[in-house]
Amino acid sequence: MKKIINDPNSAVQDMLDGFVAAYPNDVKRLPGTTVIARKDAPVTNKVGIVSGGGSGHEPAHAGYVGEGMLDAAVAGEVFTSPTPDQVFEGIKAVDNGAGVLLVIKNYTGDIMNFEMAAELAEAEGINVKQVVVNDDVAVEDSSFTTGRRGIAGTVFVHKIAGAKAAQGASLEEVQAVAEKTIQNVSSIGMALTPCIVPAAGTPSFELKENEMEIGIGIHGEPGIERKEITTADEIAVELTEKVIADLGLKSGEEVAVMVNGLGGTPEMELFIVNKKVNQLLSDKGITIYDTFVGEYMTSLEMAGCSVTLLRLDQELKTLLDAESKAPAFRR
Amino acid sequence: MKKIINDPNSAVQDMLDGFVAAYPNDVKRLPGTTVIARKDAPVTNKVGIVSGGGSGHEPAHAGYVGEGMLDAAVAGEVFTSPTPDQVFEGIKAVDNGAGVLLVIKNYTGDIMNFEMAAELAEAEGINVKQVVVNDDVAVEDSSFTTGRRGIAGTVFVHKIAGAKAAQGASLEEVQAVAEKTIQNVSSIGMALTPCIVPAAGTPSFELKENEMEIGIGIHGEPGIERKEITTADEIAVELTEKVIADLGLKSGEEVAVMVNGLGGTPEMELFIVNKKVNQLLSDKGITIYDTFVGEYMTSLEMAGCSVTLLRLDQELKTLLDAESKAPAFRR
Amino acid sequence: MKLDVAHILDWMEKANDKIQQNKTYLTSLDQAIGDGDHGINMARGFQEVIGKISASDYSNVSDLLKDISMTLLSKVGGASGPLYGTAFLKMSMALKDSDSVDYPQFVHAMEEALQGIKQRGKAEKGEKTLVDVWETLLEQLKEQDDFDSVRFEETAKLAMESTKELEAKKGRAAYLRERSIGHLDPGSVSSYYIFSSLSDVVKESV
Amino acid sequence: MKLDVAHILDWMEKANDKIQQNKTYLTSLDQAIGDGDHGINMARGFQEVIGKISASDYSNVSDLLKDISMTLLSKVGGASGPLYGTAFLKMSMALKDSDSVDYPQFVHAMEEALQGIKQRGKAEKGEKTLVDVWETLLEQLKEQDDFDSVRFEETAKLAMESTKELEAKKGRAAYLRERSIGHLDPGSVSSYYIFSSLSDVVKESV
Ligand SMILES: Nc1ncnc2c1ncn2[C@@H]1O[C@H](COP(=O)(O)OP(=O)(O)O)[C@@H](O)[C@H]1O
Ligand SMILES: Nc1ncnc2c1ncn2[C@@H]1O[C@H](COP(=O)(O)OP(=O)(O)O)[C@@H](O)[C@H]1O
Ligand SMILES: [Mg+2]
Ligand SMILES: [Mg+2]
Ligand SMILES: [Mg+2]
Ligand SMILES: [Mg+2]
Structure with missing residues (x-):
């Protein structure tokens, strides 16, 4: 394992300190916690938005804290959901009476920890609602009770809920638009290499020199299907077709595109994928309203990418375009 | 070699298409060239700024094309300077009579190709000036006639020259502020892994599991010194001390910090490095005016980072803060 | 026998030892x-448990749990x-004010505890x-009327070994569907360590 | 002998073959x-050269160069x-309107050509x-008054082999300083291919 760290056990703490050191005028770390919050939190008369999850997905989630997006991000250990007490601190720090929306990615651990935090907050009289992002179409089995995972589409949920909250909408309204975003966003990822959790020191799976993994999650877990590596165009088509089918996108509809790098993939390759995604959508008469290419939801140093499409209507377009001062999503 | 590409020979072309597909309202590709220019180029009454170099450094250079930064970026093959005819096309496309500044990184190939392009442009009556960025302090031997390399500090030169040009300054003024930036910016990098040029298919050097390379360039070339891998803190101190010494920074001075990922390093690690860089500067009484952590000047999928410091005065601060709409450097 | 504060402390020490030893596994x-x-996760958590409970005094089992x-x-x-x-919280609540615990x-x-786990995780038996x-x-415990450390x-x-042949229906392993078959469920293995430690405590105190 | 258009075309064919064969090397x-x-870089460039010059007709050496x-x-x-x-441009200029080239x-x-290279690259002999x-x-050529393909x-x-023991002072290899010693200079090797191809052309036409 080759990593630029001091100690696997302090990696998350060091990262959080380094993050606040980078943006000291914009964010603060709640003392003694793993919560990064807007410097000016709680913001008066605004619904607070809290998200988070395991670390190792940088710039998620702290990079999305800022005016127009999240009020706080709660970091767990690498790939490990943060604990209820930490999430509870995040909720308390951003609530100013207007209530708090939790944006949770659909993993058993995240759900349980965030739900327990919500129970703690409600016990203190804070109005908490939650949405669960489940954009990953890799697992489509209907017998599948755990449900889909939440991956890169979560960033769009942050953006849109954040913009709605910034407009002064009520907790119910913010929750509704977040739900609407979730209904209209789908993603799927693929990887060429595994990644190494610092405290584990070894890769979570092995891939041969000619293999890739389709339907990969963002926690170094194996994907849904392993096959021979193919061209960027074929990969782009496979991923995009799955997402289009899932959303039932039709000619004339409008989407936002995200081609997300998983951490170790050169940006060059993401743009090569984007070329084909763009072509495919254009060929199908689907209008691309905006495109995001880069690292938004990573999996440490994993090489690979995911494709996310978000179906847009006028409301979502306006909210997507709204100003954001989050370091990792400036608009 | 595992890469998400179609063909090593079309990788740069595909990337450029994918880049324009991502930002169709902001940039255009000059037909039949590898030049990405502002959609509205040439901009009336504004000095044009052209940069570029080999590909594989994404988001450099095309990501810095946009209002407030570059007018055009010329892409070569991977790690190979673009040819004079391409640079010449870039110059012609952005000149509107106010002249053009070339921002060149100090590599023999870049210098020669850009100089030949400048000769061609001057022969057509275009007023061309150039600056050569040489921020890499890795090689400090004074007997060293080739001079230092240009690395991540180039991004600050783009930003500041671009902001000056956007204010309507003359070519001489823009050149002067670019020179001033170059005088005040230093960098040094390190790597944990090599990278693979797609058309070569094999890594340019090998590093053992316990080795790192200090003073690495951004073209997959070996560094200045190979040694045993150490902690993030020690790496941060070694790099930052070299840069501080080179700039002769003293207590009370103000700097911008860039902790730049080389392509394959998780953002988590960059923030861990930033923590220590920040601490060290604070301990020395050097004020951090602004910090940039992320991938700005990469070397394909190389794992590693560089540290850049830019000494600031009032003029540079104002120009650094000025608006930029470049996709990879939004302010 | 009855489980008292000392037994529970011993249980946690033993469980922590097993977990630390098998952290990599x-x-x-x-x-x-x-x-x-x-x-x-388990090594970090149990290490903290030991730190916490060895720094305090407990007059009853419920507070300790x-x-x-x-x-x-x-x-x-x-x-x-x-x-x-949740499991230990429910045990604590079920044993409110008890300074020791009979069978x-x-x-x-x-x-x-089991009800708490199932409510929290929405999982049923057989989902790996x-x-x-x-x-x-619990089924085995109900068949008896006193501790039997060996059978326990x-x-x-x-039960832990039986998870190997199951297809995961809950938790992350569920995403692998049939590819999850043939592997032990990690949480079942850590639960086994916790219970085999308790078995040791019972064995030693008889 | 004199070098004419056909000789130069042949030279480029042979040089391209050597470069393509030794691309990986x-x-x-x-x-x-x-x-x-x-x-x-060289393989791409020479392939294009062949494409370009085999699609055109040349009446003199200068236009071809x-x-x-x-x-x-x-x-x-x-x-x-x-x-x-630059090297070939300077040759073309030096041979303006010549349809063939004597010694x-x-x-x-x-x-x-050498002056052009040195001006462009600001390098001197001995800098690898x-x-x-x-x-x-060029030094060797000046010592003679006609082509000697073998000595050439x-x-x-x-000269190419001599670069191995030098420390690079120009180009990227210069950043390695003393670590550049012990390796051949790639550009010198490609230049060797170009000149050994020319030597073959001369040899075959005598
Ligand atoms: N819904 C659930 N109900 C009960 N146990 C579960 C559930 N989901 C996961 N588990 C248990 O948790 C274990 C995984 O724990 P751990 O790896 O620490 O957390 P995570 O899965 O969040 O990384 C699994 O092996 C399984 O035994
Ligand atoms: N300043 C220079 N003068 C003469 N030749 C040079 C100079 N710099 C580099 N070279 C030659 O160019 C060769 C490298 O060419 P190439 O690898 O194609 O370009 P780059 O170094 O830009 O990647 C070197 O081996 C050397 O022979
Ligand atoms: Mg786990
Ligand atoms: Mg986990
Ligand atoms: Mg080279
Ligand atoms: Mg090169």
Whole structure:
């Protein structure tokens, strides 16, 4: 394992300190916690938005804290959901009476920890609602009770809920638009290499020199299907077709595109994928309203990418375009 | 070699298409060239700024094309300077009579190709000036006639020259502020892994599991010194001390910090490095005016980072803060 | 026999030892069908439990179990944190004010703990989660009227091993569907360590 | 003998064959002390040269050399593109309107080419660049009054091999300082291929 760290056990703490050191005028770390919050939190008369999850997905989630997006991000250990007490601190720090929306990615651990935090907050009289992002179409089995995972589409949920909250909408309204975003966003990822959790020191799976993994999650877990590596165009088509089918996108509809790098993939390759995604959508008469290419939801140093499409209507377009001062999503 | 590409020979072309597909309202590709220019180029009454170099450094250079930064970026093959005819096309496309500044990184190939392009442009009556960025302090031997390399500090030169040009300054003024930036910016990098040029298919050097390379360039070339891998803190101190010494920074001075990922390093690690860089500067009484952590000047999928410091005065601060709409450097 | 504060303290020491020794093994099980953090999570959490409970005095079992629960909840994270946290919290509540625990009380506490786990995780037996160990154990406990450390350990072990052939329906391993078959469930293995430690405590105190 | 258009065409064919065959080797030399693209650059450029010149008719050597130059300039890139492009451009200029080239003209063209390279690259002999091959060859050419294909090839080869022991002072390899010693200079090797091809042309036409 080759990593630029001091100690696997302090990696998350060091990262959080380094993050606040980078943006000291914009964010603060709640003392003694793993919560990064807007410097000016709680913001008066605004619904607070809290998200988070395991670390190792940088710039998620702290990079999305800022005016127009999240009020706080709660970091767990690498790939490990943060604990209820930490999430509870995040909720308390951003609530100013207007209530708090939790944006949770659909993993058993995240759900349980965030739900327990919500129970703690409600016990203190804070109005908490939650949405669960489940954009990953890799697992489509209907017998599948755990449900889909939440991956890169979560960033769009942050953006849109954040913009709605910034407009002064009520907790119910913010929750509704977040739900609407979730209904209209789908993603799927693929990887060429595994990644190494610092405290584990070894890769979570092995891939041969000619293999890739389709339907990969963002926690170094194996994907849904392993096959021979193919061209960027074929990969782009496979991923995009799955997402289009899932959303039932039709000619004339409008989407936002995200081609997300998983951490170790050169940006060059993401743009090569984007070329084909763009072509495919254009060929199908689907209008691309905006495109995001880069690292938004990573999996440490994993090489690979995911494709996310978000179906847009006028409301979502306006909210997507709204100003954001989050370091990792400036608009 | 595992890469998400179609063909090593079309990788740069595909990337450029994918880049324009991502930002169709902001940039255009000059037909039949590898030049990405502002959609509205040439901009009336504004000095044009052209940069570029080999590909594989994404988001450099095309990501810095946009209002407030570059007018055009010329892409070569991977790690190979673009040819004079391409640079010449870039110059012609952005000149509107106010002249053009070339921002060149100090590599023999870049210098020669850009100089030949400048000769061609001057022969057509275009007023061309150039600056050569040489921020890499890795090689400090004074007997060293080739001079230092240009690395991540180039991004600050783009930003500041671009902001000056956007204010309507003359070519001489823009050149002067670019020179001033170059005088005040230093960098040094390190790597944990090599990278693979797609058309070569094999890594340019090998590093053992316990080795790192200090003073690495951004073209997959070996560094200045190979040694045993150490902690993030020690790496941060070694790099930052070299840069501080080179700039002769003293207590009370103000700097911008860039902790730049080389392509394959998780953002988590960059923030861990930033923590220590920040601490060290604070301990020395050097004020951090602004910090940039992320991938700005990469070397394909190389794992590693560089540290850049830019000494600031009032003029540079104002120009650094000025608006930029470049996709990879939004302010 | 009755379980008192000293027994529970001993239980936690033994469980922590087993977990620390098998940290890498648990993590490698989780790498195979999960995200490779279970050993790390459990080792971190139980180390903190030992730190916490060895720095305090307890006059009754319930308070001790509550501290165990709270420490697990705030230090383990992931899926296993809330589940083990809930389990020990429910035990603590079931044994409110007891300074020691007789067999029927223990069975009752286990029953409450299992209900808590199932409510929190919405899992049923047979879905390749630690519920498989807890529920199988509870069934066995109910068949008896006193501690049987040997059968207890054997039952936990068999239940843990039985997860190997199951297809995961809950937790991260579920995303692998049939590819999850042939691997032990990491949470069931850590539960086995916890219960085999308890078996040792019982064995030694008889 | 005199070099005419057919000779130059043949020269380029042979040079291209050598470069394509040794593309990986040239790249590996550049990986050792540079950025690993020299073989790729040269192979791309010379392939384009062949494409260009085989699609046109040339009535004189100068026009042919100009097309070679322009193609190298616009297709090779990196440091070697402008250097080889300049070299052939200077040859073309030195041989303006010649439809064939006698020995003194050839030596003059080589002299102009070397000056062009040195001006463009600001390198001197001994700095571990292709100047080492070009300048050594020119010195040898000046000692004679007609083509000697064998000595020509031998001289180029020795000059190329001599770069191994040098420390690079120009180009990317210079950043390695003393670590550049012990490796051949890639540009000198490609120059050797170009000149050994010319030697073959001369040999075959005598
Ligand atoms: N819904 C659930 N109900 C019961 N147990 C579960 C559930 N989901 C996961 N588990 C247990 O948690 C274990 C994984 O724990 P851990 O790796 O620490 O958390 P995570 O899965 O969040 O990384 C699994 O092996 C399984 O036994
Ligand atoms: N300043 C220079 N003068 C003469 N030749 C040079 C100079 N710099 C580099 N070269 C030659 O160019 C070769 C490298 O070419 P190439 O790898 O294609 O370009 P780059 O170095 O830009 O990647 C070197 O081996 C050397 O012979
Ligand atoms: Mg986990
Ligand atoms: Mg090169
Ligand atoms: Mg796990
Ligand atoms: Mg080279």
